[in-house]
Amino acid sequence: MKLPQGWLRRRRVVTDLAxxxxxxxxxxxxxxxxxxxxxxxxxxxxxVGVLTFExxxxxxxxxxxxxxxxxxxxxxxxxxxxxxxxxxxxxDGSLADVHGDxxxxxxxxxxxxxxxxxxxxxxxxxxxxxxxxxxxxxQPTRELKAVEQFLDDEDRIAxxxxxxxxxxxxxxxxxxxxxx
Amino acid sequence: xxxxxxxxxxxxxTGKTTTTMALGMALADEYDVTVIDADTGMANVLFHAxxxxxxxxxxxxLAGQAPVDDAVYRRFGMNVVPCGTSLSGFREAEPERLRGVxxxxxxxxxxxxxxxxxxxxxxAAVLPIVLADRIVVVLQPTIPSLSDGLKVQEYATTYxxxxxxxxxxxxxxxxxxxxxxxxxxxxxxxxxLATVVESETVRAARRASKPLLAHAxxxxxxxxxxxxxxxxxxxxxxxxxxxxxFRSAVIPDEP
Numbered sequence: 396m397k398l399p400q401g402w403l404r405r406r407r408v409v410t411d412l413a414x415x416x417x418x419x420x421x422x423x424x425x426x427x428x429x430x431x432x433x434x435x436x437x438x439x440x441x442x443v444g445v446l447t448f449e450x451x452x453x454x455x456x457x458x459x460x461x462x463x464x465x466x467x468x469x470x471x472x473x474x475x476x477x478x479x480x481x482x483x484x485x486x487d488g489s490l491a492d493v494h495g496d497x498x499x500x501x502x503x504x505x506x507x508x509x510x511x512x513x514x515x516x517x518x519x520x521x522x523x524x525x526x527x528x529x530x531x532x533x534q535p536t537r538e539l540k541a542v543e544q545f546l547d548d549e550d551r552i553a554x555x556x557x558x559x560x561x562x563x564x565x566x567x568x569x570x571x572x573x574x575x
Numbered sequence: 576x577x578x579x580x581x582x583x584x585x586x587x588x589t590g591k592t593t594t595t596m597a598l599g600m601a602l603a604d605e606y607d608v609t610v611i612d613a614d615t616g617m618a619n620v621l622f623h624a625x626x627x628x629x630x631x632x633x634x635x636x637l638a639g640q641a642p643v644d645d646a647v648y649r650r651f652g653m654n655v656v657p658c659g660t661s662l663s664g665f666r667e668a669e670p671e672r673l674r675g676v677x678x679x680x681x682x683x684x685x686x687x688x689x690x691x692x693x694x695x696x697x698x699a700a701v702l703p704i705v706l707a708d709r710i711v712v713v714l715q716p717t718i719p720s721l722s723d724g725l726k727v728q729e730y731a732t733t734y735x736x737x738x739x740x741x742x743x744x745x746x747x748x749x750x751x752x753x754x755x756x757x758x759x760x761x762x763x764x765x766x767x768l769a770t771v772v773e774s775e776t777v778r779a780a781r782r783a784s785k786p787l788l789a790h791a792x793x794x795x796x797x798x799x800x801x802x803x804x805x806x807x808x809x810x811x812x813x814x815x816x817x818x819x820x821f822r823s824a825v826i827p828d829e830p
Contacts, residue, residue: 545718545721546758
């Protein structure tokens, strides 16, 4: 996915991705977010995730580490934070070619649900999206399926647990806690 | 004889305080229960327990300005130790003193529930998990909540704290939750204590500044929390050994 450079509008480290997603929605951002997990111990930390937006609504998702797009890229990004996030703004309409019929497309509310666990933000995002972008079928049912898929991915969960254990052990030294 | 539980989740908005108060009230039928608001940066217990107007809170105790007893309030059949909401109170509070507070209260109660911060970002935020014997992980059936909950579990077990179980809260699709709970149990080192449905009753209890079990004792969510409390088999530890553990588990900041 080739994107124009754009203007950097925000750069920060967040633990909850609801913050940048709702910021993009409120400012009706056309552009993209670059998301980098700060957990260097996680396998997928090699790459960065990219989410594009049109008028605040997420359109495409791609992960450079796994080279996967669409809902799969959201799954790659759905690890425990914190994340370093950069929001870039582009001129209106400049993503029309990139978006087109891209196979990287995602349903507008899914980043809020899968990356932030924020059902209210997902609802507001869908309200702001063009109706034809909003997926058919029951959203809760689809989300629960995504949760089941997440729980079926034993390798992913093992890597989250292993990374957390290493992080806890390394911080024990700084914090003066005993490790079992 | 006491067991200390931290009610924890990696993510905010899962209903930790509602859960803490509900488990506390359910356990109070059988035990002497003390609830401590260990989330010193985001006080919540006081709003759930009708204590918004009290003068002395855990903040004053952690700032060395009041004895522990002045911040203990008998409410709803439990001893409740709320935190205050003022920024200055938060700034002056020394989280390290929580250890002494828990050790003192451990000498005179059966069960201590620590309402814990929704973050693992600082030593003070992780301290309640370190001080507890076991954690109760409060989850929502979403990917971020589950991955953060796993992270909390790994922190706890790394620091020698066991997992009492998981509790799914604010569940809307109760048909599929059984499958998700079954799959999640493979990764969590404790059983599913209960699944609690999202309910207007819970919000109404919060607005009334009452714990759910006092506001709507026969409601489905209240019944689910009672079931969770029955599943928790409280293990007693000698209070002195609890105090000793705190001393050995945490090296003081002071030189």
